[in-house]
Amino acid sequence: MPASRPTPESRPYHHGDLRSTLLAGAERTLREKGVGALSLRELAREAGVSHAAPGRHFKDKQALLNALALVGYDRLGQALEGADDPALPLEKRLTALARAYLAFSIDNAELLELMYARKHEPDASEQLAAAVDRTVGSLERVIADAQERGEIIAGDPQHLTLVTGATLQGIASFAAGGMLAPEAALDGTEEFVHLLLHGLKPR
Amino acid sequence: MPASRPTPESRPYHHGDLRSTLLAGAERTLREKGVGALSLRELAREAGVSHAAPGRHFKDKQALLNALALVGYDRLGQALEGADDPALPLEKRLTALARAYLAFSIDNAELLELMYARKHEPDASEQLAAAVDRTVGSLERVIADAQERGEIIAGDPQHLTLVTGATLQGIASFAAGGMLAPEAALDGTEEFVHLLLHGLKPR
DNA sequence: TTCGAATGTAGGCGGTGCCAACAATGCTGT
DNA sequence: ACAGCATTGTTGGCACCGCCTACATTCGAA
Numbered sequence: 001m002p003a004s005r006p007t008p009e010s011r012p013y014h015h016g017d018l019r020s021t022l023l024a025g026a027e028r029t030l031r032e033k034g035v036g037a038l039s040l041r042e043l044a045r046e047a048g049v050s051h052a053a054p055g056r057h058f059k060d061k062q063a064l065l066n067a068l069a070l071v072g073y074d075r076l077g078q079a080l081e082g083a084d085d086p087a088l089p090l091e092k093r094l095t096a097l098a099r100a101y102l103a104f105s106i107d108n109a110e111l112l113e114l115m116y117a118r119k120h121e122p123d124a125s126e127q128l129a130a131a132v133d134r135t136v137g138s139l140e141r142v143i144a145d146a147q148e149r150g151e152i153i154a155g156d157p158q159h160l161t162l163v164t165g166a167t168l169q170g171i172a173s174f175a176a177g178g179m180l181a182p183e184a185a186l187d188g189t190e191e192f193v194h195l196l197l198h199g200l201k202p203r
Numbered sequence: 204m205p206a207s208r209p210t211p212e213s214r215p216y217h218h219g220d221l222r223s224t225l226l227a228g229a230e231r232t233l234r235e236k237g238v239g240a241l242s243l244r245e246l247a248r249e250a251g252v253s254h255a256a257p258g259r260h261f262k263d264k265q266a267l268l269n270a271l272a273l274v275g276y277d278r279l280g281q282a283l284e285g286a287d288d289p290a291l292p293l294e295k296r297l298t299a300l301a302r303a304y305l306a307f308s309i310d311n312a313e314l315l316e317l318m319y320a321r322k323h324e325p326d327a328s329e330q331l332a333a334a335v336d337r338t339v340g341s342l343e344r345v346i347a348d349a350q351e352r353g354e355i356i357a358g359d360p361q362h363l364t365l366v367t368g369a370t371l372q373g374i375a376s377f378a379a380g381g382m383l384a385p386e387a388a389l390d391g392t393e394e395f396v397h398l399l400l401h402g403l404k405p406r
Numbered sequence: 407t408t409c410g411a412a413t414g415t416a417g418g419c420g421g422t423g424c425c426a427a428c429a430a431t432g433c434t435g436t
Numbered sequence: 437a438c439a440g441c442a443t444t445g446t447t448g449g450c451a452c453c454g455c456c457t458a459c460a461t462t463c464g465a466a
Contacts, residue, residue, distance in 0.1 A: 014413060014462060041453065050415045052455085057413090061454065118380045132382075152403050159391075162383065163398050166373030171365070173372055177321045179335070180365065188362075195366050199402030200355045217431060217444060242422065253446045255424085260444090264423065 011048060019057040021047045026068055030110045040064070065114055066125060072111040073131030079104050080138040090146045091197060097142060098168055099189045105172035106182045112172065139165055167196055214251060222260040224250045229271055233313045243267070268317055269328060275314040276334030282307050283341040293349045294400060300345060301371055302392045308375035309385045315375065342368055355400075370399055 015021065025043050040061055041051045058064040083100035085093060105112050140161045146152040152160065171192060175185040218224065228249050232241055243264055244254045261267040286303035288296060308315050343364045349355040355363065374395060378388040 012462090018413080039453065040455095049413095051453095052416080053414050055455075116376065116380050150405065153405050159394070160398070160403060162374070162377065163370065163395055164403070166377055166395075167366065167370040168373065169376055170369030170371065170373030173319060173376060174365065174369055177319045191362070192366055192369075195363070195402075196399075197402050197404045199398075199400050199404075200363060200367070201400045201402075202353065202356050203406065215431090221444080243424095244422065252444095254422095255447080256445050258424075258445095262424095 015047065015049055015053070018047060018049060018053060022054055022057060022064065023067060023071060026064060027071065027111065030068065030114070031108070034110055035065075035114060038065075065117070066128065068111065069115045069117070070125075070128060070131055072108060072115045073128070073135055075108070076101075076104050076112075076115075077131065077134045077138070080135065084138055084142065086141075086145065090142075090149075090151045091193060093142055094164075094197070095190050095193045097139065098193050099186065101168050102172055102175070102185050102189055105169075106175055106185065109176040113176070116169075136161065136165060164196060167192065218250065218252055218256070221250060221252060221256060225257055225260060225267065226270060226274060229267060230274065230314065233271065233317070234311070237313055238268075238317060241268075268320075269331065271314065272318045272320070273328075273331060273334055275311060275318045276331070276338055278311075279304075279307050279315075279318075280334065280337045280341070283338065287341055287345065289348065293345075293352075293354045294396060296345055297349075297367075297400070298393050298396045300342065301396050302389065304371050305375055305378070305388050305392055308372075309378055309388065312379040316379070319372075339364065339368060367399060370395065 022043050025046050026038060029038055029043070038061075040054045040058075044051045044054050047053075054064070058067065079100050080097060083096050085096060088096065140157060143152060143161045143164065144157045147154065147157055147160075171180065171185055171188075174180040175182050225246050228246050229241060232246070241264075243257045243261075247254045247257050250256075257267070261270065282303050283300060286299050288299060291299065343360060346355060346364045346367065347360045350357070350360055350363075374383065374388055374391075377383040378385050
């Protein structure tokens with residue numbers, strides 16, 4: 001059995017899985033110390049490679065951040081799709097989805113911020129765009145379904161999805177910013193959805 | 204009349220108003236190149252002082268960012284208070300406020316991000332907290348007023364304010380992230396507010 | 407088996423934030 | 437008026453960063 005991490009001798013010249021190791025380390029650092037503490041050189045050190053090695057897998061620091069965002073979208077997409085139960089009645093269905101989103105956004109606040117960072121405007125890797133589509137798709141499906149059943153007012157489904165998503169994202173943002181305790185955000189999910197569906201005005 | 208910016212000779216030893224100059228320059232850079240391009244040394248260069256001079260006014264880069272956020276809150280607070288007309292009926296009043304918020308968030312996207320950055324948890328200067336209170340106060344007042352008149356359902360006004368603010372912030376966030384064109388966000392204000400007040404369900 | 411492509415290494419460049427020692431200036435009390 | 441102190445600015449240095457280039461090793465396909 002080889003020794004643990006610091007193995008300067010027996011370590012093979014090629015790491016074998018540097019890219020994944022870097023991404024994993026980056027996500028860990030991101031979670032623990034925030035995006036500001038992310039350093040390619042430090043990641044290289046943790047992975048036991050030279051400071052320039054990461055450059056072989058990510059042309060840029062931004063490229064690594066983009067890859068990280070992609071991982072985030074994947075995970076969020078899974079979470080949302082896993083939480084969606086088309087058999088549920090509208091309000092319950094939406095609540096479940098909302099709870100999943102808020103849970104993710106609380107557990108992965110820094111990662112989420114990365115995903116929303118509008119740095120990919122110049123190139124905007126299509127992979128990323130596709131990931132976004134998949135994510136909002138989960139929500140849009142619920143809205144569209146409900147609309148067909150007449151459970152939701154008419155109108156461009158994308159428009160309605162936007163407002164719904166905005167409310168969720170806003171709450172997530174407040175929770176991340178400390179304006180709202182994370183538990184309060186999660187516990188309030190049901191109420192938030194209710195308000196969204198029924199409005200603020202008395203009926 | 205002394206020469207313009209690069210005046211290495213006649214410039215007095217003391218700048219006279221470095222703090223303001225730095226803040227102004229920082230905001231300019233923030234708007235034009237983003238927070239990532241902010242550098243104390245560069246700011247010092249632009250102000251025509253040595254690279255360590257900013258340290259006399261901001262102990263930290265973070266301290267400058269906090270001061271910048273404070274400026275932002277001030278300006279946002281003014282904008283909101285200026286846009287609020289208590290004489291208006293609820294929906295119009297709320298729409299005006301929402302439009303002001305969205306306009307600010309579009310014109311000052313980077314600054315707004317700074318304001319929401321949860322970096323001030325450790326110390327959380329009370330000045331900043333007060334500024335936040337003032338800002339949300341504008342919204343809370345509208346909600347509370349409407350509640351008293353029975354135009355809005357009962358419930359903790361802070362709770363309702365939260366949801367309202369979240370929706371706005373979410374839309375602003377989408378606009379900043381490029382998911383929604385700025386004009387679309389502004390033009391849709393009326394509809395957003397209407398949806399918020401009347402809900403997604405048919406009446 | 408050989409040779410090019412992938413991957414990792416070593417070192418250097420300009421830039422950054424922060425710190426300490428020092429210099430010029432402004433202000434305040436006598 | 438001016439001595440002395442606090443404020444503000446300067447110089448230089450440290451450690452770190454991202455990125456680049458030249459070089460080394462290994463892998464894989466022709």
